[in-house]
Amino acid sequence: MGRSKKLKIKERKKQLYVTESMGPFDMAKTFQRKKTAICCIGAICLLVALCGRLFFLMVVRGEHYTEMATALQQRERSIKAARGLILDAKGTVIASNRTVCTVSVIHSQITDAESVIDMLVKELKLSEDTVRKKVEKVSSREKILSNVSKEIGDRIRAYNLDGVKVDEDYKRYYPCNNLASKVLGFTGADNQGIIGLEVQYDSVLMGTDGMILTMADAGGLELEEMAEQRIEPIAGNTLCLTLDANIQSYAQQIAYKALEAKQANYVSIIVMNPQNGEILAMVNAPEFDLNDPYTLLAEYEEEGTETQILLNKMWRNQSINDTYEPGSTFKIVTAAAGIEEGVVTPESNFSCPGFKIVEDRRIRCHKTTGHGAETFVQATMNSCNPVFIETGLRLGVDAWYDYLGKLGILSRTGVDLPGEAGTIIHKQENVGQVELATMAFGQSFQITPLQLLRAASAVINGGTLVTPHFAKSVTDADGNIIQTYTYPESDGAISESTSETMKEILELVVSEGTGAKGGIEGYSIGGKTATSQKLPRSARKYIASYIGFAPADDPQVIAIAIVDEPQGTYYGGSVAAPLIRELYENILPYLGIEKEIIDTPDDIE
DSSP states (O other): OOHHHHHHHHHHHHHHHHHHHOOHHHHHHHHHHHHHHHHHHHHHHHHHHHHHHHHIIIIIIIHHHHHHHHHHHHEEEEOOOOOEEEEESSSSSEEEEEEEEEEEEEEGGGSEEEEEEHHHHHHOOOOOHHHHHHHSSOOOOOOEEEEEEHHHHHHHHHHHOTTTTEEEEEEOOOTTTTTTTTHOOOOTTOOBOOSSSHHHHHHHOOOEEEEEEHHHOOTSOTTTTTTOEEOOBBBOEEESSOHHHHHHHHHHHHHHHHHHHHTTTTEEEEEEETOOOOEEEEESSOOOOTTSSTTTTGGOOOOTTTTTHHHHHHOOOOOOOOOBGGGGGHHHHHHHHHHHHHHHOOOOOEEEEEEEEEEHHHHHHSSSOOEEEHHHHHHHHTTOHHHHHHHHHHHHHHHHHHHHHHTTSSSSOSSTTTTOOOOOOOOOOGGGHHHHHHHTTTOOOBHHHHHHHHHHHHHHHOBBBBBBBOOOEEEEEESOEEOOOOOOOOOOSSSSHHHHHHHHHHHOOOHHSTTGGGOOOOTTOOOEEEEOOOGGGGGOEEEEEEEEESSSSOOOOEEEEEEESSSSSSOHHHHHHHHHHHHHHHHHHHTTTOOOOOOOOOOOO
16 A cells, blocks of 8 residues: 555544544534535625626616617607609609508507497498407507598597597609609609609608607506607608600600500600700600509400519510610611711612522512612612611621620610610621621611610710710709719710711601601601511511601700501501601790791792
């Protein structure tokens, strides 16, 4: 046995001896001391834990519990802020607000539930079951119905029934009903924008909601002696547009007449200032009622299709959301590129036999017997496909795509509306002679009407690619301008000389060519027609379109009309050109564009 082990045994025996030698009284005292020590340690630990918990509740979570206590004593009711106005170019209000009411009940304050139920059923025209469930529901506040007219809200308030609350609110209101519906858009129940400019400029138009605070006791009853506290709402700012309600109204009337006369799917008309991109009107008929946007128009009803799908279709803005094959109106781009590159001149001579063979394809002209000998100017006036095929082939793929880029065809316009579609076109490396030939006269690719209008604007304004837009400025409640919008422009799409040449050629298209029905006596008008065949070609469905601008020598306004699937006559020169002529007869004097005075000798009557 080791020495250390012997020492341990000796120490243990010593301890046993001491214990055995202690009497009962001494042992009790020892146990009492130990018990007291344990109790003291436990008390100290408990005190430390309690202090820690108090610190956590009072300091770390103090703000949270203060808010909870306040919430038990306060009732909050929000006050919606008035949404900002939308004004047209002349300052006319085209989107405003109407006062409506939100009817609610507070369960703990109701003293006569049956009277409350009977009154709400009567005034709000709701089922008794619906109202009863909400009135009898145990909650701090239960909303019965929102967007109640102020007249009904005042009647409900006059009953003076305990537990019934009527708060005034705002609902978006459109004075012109369906005017520019697919441009303006509308708001939802929470007053936030859903589509169009309402959602694009939601942050500008949406104000800051206010609050009504009332004090309540532990039972949830409001304390009558405590005055309500109000945090007033702040109204949204006013959005000022380039859109002119008068021009929009003229264009919309014309579109609806064509829609009915030609039994078309839709008619779109866009009116723009080609110098700066300000959009004066954008019609997509049939338009829907902005004050009742969830009711389907008869034109969009379709059995077996979900309502929401049909609503989305009704709300679509065909001018920017949909693409189409532009057809011969796109010859404006081909002609400008050809003249700019020098592959053709106005005097260049061609011969049209009624078709042109490209590789293994025989591509025909709309005049199957051919136009015979003609200059490039005459070919444009005649809208001759073979001549424009030849122009495209002379340009070549690389130069062709270069001009498509310069004139904005390969990119979105950047218009300040949501959901703009992009170009659908062959990849440059996949384009052969046949693809280039068909694209040269406006087939085998798709763009939006607004893309084409922007490209045509660059051709006639001296070569500046503008950004089409609606928003002009933002003002506060006092009418002070707090923001003015600017938009990017790029110069040099084509030269000034090419632009001047194109304006002269396009004026001849209207005065002597296929666009004759777009002309107005006393005005110089330039333009181009198109009759494009939809896919599949076998369906024999067409889109008639026309672009016209005035005055031809110094364009201040440009417009495009598109008629989708017109019944009967479907040529652009016969169907679409007269729409822009009628529009211009109304709006050119309105815009201050005077008729030209032609001087004649005194002896000629």
